[in-house]
Amino acid sequence: MATVDIAPGAPGFGWWRTRRGAAFDVVLALAVTLVPVVLWLLAAWVSPLLPPGGTTGQLAIQLQDLSFAALLGHLAGSAFDLALVARRRFPVVVALVVVAAEAFGHATLLGLMIALYTVAAHGTSRALLAGVALLAAVAGLKPWNWTDVPSTAELYLVLGFTGVMVVVAVVLPIVLGLYMNARRGLMASLRERAKRLEREQTLLARQVRTEERTRIAREMHDVVAHRVSLMVVHAGALEMKPDREPATVAEAASRIADIGRQALGELRQAIGVLKVDNVEDSAPLAPQPTLDDLAELVEQSRSAGVPVDFRVEGRRRLANVAERTAYRIVQEGLTNVHKHAFGARTEISLRFLPDRLEVSVRNDAPRRSSGIDLPSGGHGLAGLRERLTLVGGEFESGPSGGGFRIVARIPIAVPAG
Structure with missing residues (x-):
């Protein structure tokens, strides 16, 4: 599947420059950044409700350890997700920032998924996209933490769970982004094809009109020029010899009238063809x-x-x-x-x-x-x-x-x- 390189100002992607698009990115970045804070507030609210003793008691103790300093820590860590504000202007840079933050636990999984989706959807080159995906996979696996796993069985469990998370957080967003990029490219191609067909149809219609005007002018000339020239010749002969016999003058006048009627009939027929919408439904032509x-x-x-x-x-x-x-x-x-x-x-x-x-x-x-x-x-x-x-x-x-x-x-x- 080939990627479509769409510049920020190009049709189909320039919409983010509008106020609504910018506001959407700001709201999205704030929402992703504040997710840890919302979770912390929920934990703080649930903590007093847990009964002491057993597993729930241990969870209550852990939740009580959440302090304001921990809240600030979560905010500082997830602050890297604020880079999503510029995700469509600088998709690769934002993705690298979020991947680096994820590697050290300072970014949310949702922020990483959005950044990778944006890189793929913006038509980034295959090599650069593959590099960003590889870095994201490494950041998600965190191989430098595997030494802390006490046993081989637990290592396999961690690897399996982490692999599933990498597929969900890295592969799926990239596949979805590539699909959206291809879809935009297809829609742009269809729009361009429709415009080209419209231009061709306009040119064809103009050519047909020109040819039809030429044909009509040719027919009009053939009808009018010959008939009228005959009428002028007969009338001129009468003018040159006005003292002709009345019978001769009447015959010439009758001939002029006949020629005129023939010319009018042919003109009426030609004009009638132009007026009807459907030639098949029109009256029979002479x-x-x-x-x-x-x-x-x-x-x-x-x-x-x-x-x-x-x-x-x-x-x-x-x-x-x-x-x-x-x-x-x-x-x-x-x-x-x-x-x-x-x-x-x-x-x-x-x-x-x-x-x-x-x-x-x-x-x-x-x-x-x-x-x-x-x-x-x-x-x-x-x-x-x-x-x-x-x-x-x-x-x-x-x-x-x-x-x-x-x-x-x-x-x-x-x-x-």
């Missing part, structure tokens, strides 16, 4: 976009005046999360065309290879300015990189032939989690 929705997405851009060439090569075989990622890539690519290259010829290709899907969105240089100012925060491409990282894919973007190109490679087998 289906997430997949490759089946790309045709409608492309048609909306075409109707806004963007010439889009869309083609698919290979056999379709993707998980839902991968299809949703592919949809968002095309969506963001078209959004960038609306913002920065309106009217430029755009090519969208999906190539299903044996181990991956390759998505490419490329636009030529813009032929003319649309006259529509659409702000850009630069979050779209960063969001695409995050999406591709989540599914174990690759992402590239950059200028291409005067225009711009984004390429994403999505693995057929999406990693779990």
Whole structure:
């Protein structure tokens, strides 16, 4: 059993520095010191009550020999037990003082037991604890008094009785002190572990919140940026040519309203997910976009005046999360065309290879300015990189032939989690 070294000011042992702890040690030291006095007073009170003659008469004579000088002698002898006041500040020193006093009959057995318990309970090193225990055992046995034993039989009797007393007064207090020290060490370890787990849980919760905020921001951007850019493009076209036929204006207004309703529906769905406490108990969510929705997405851009060439090569075989990622890539690519290259010829290709899907969105240089100012925060491409990282894919973007190109490679087998 390893000892735990606990400094006087360390948590778990610093309580003795308080007034209550100091008062307890003072009361304990006085109580141990005054035990002989209490016994002497009891003897003095009982002495006159013993009948003369026989064994009780001899005991009465011995008790009558107790005098005030004997009382002072007992007080002077047990005064060494007052050192217990500092037992927790200087446990080894106090134990050595009490052991030395016990060797010459100037300390009580109870004081010795308390001193040894304190040494063991305070995490004293094994070597020092063993030395103090050995000295205490020698002081308890008092081998220098064995020469006064008249016979071998009585010597064995004295040795047996003294050995039992040594076990009771030396071994048991030390074992109890070691147990208390180990228990304090275990409790300190459990407290530290609980604090560490609490810190880890706090960091984990913070990380989860950060990731959730990032995901929500990414979804909001995907929903708002594309739909709103289409609405701005259609509205800008009406603004540039206000003299259009009423039927054309009505058709454009209807298209803007449809796009706005779609944006509101997707936003309402995203916000609804945030409000429910239990996703399993919430109302069914609208289906997430997949490759089946790309045709409608492309048609909306075409109707806004963007010439889009869309083609698919290979056999379709993707998980839902991968299809949703592919949809968002095309969506963001078209959004960038609306913002920065309106009217430029755009090519969208999906190539299903044996181990991956390759998505490419490329636009030529813009032929003319649309006259529509659409702000850009630069979050779209960063969001695409995050999406591709989540599914174990690759992402590239950059200028291409005067225009711009984004390429994403999505693995057929999406990693779990």
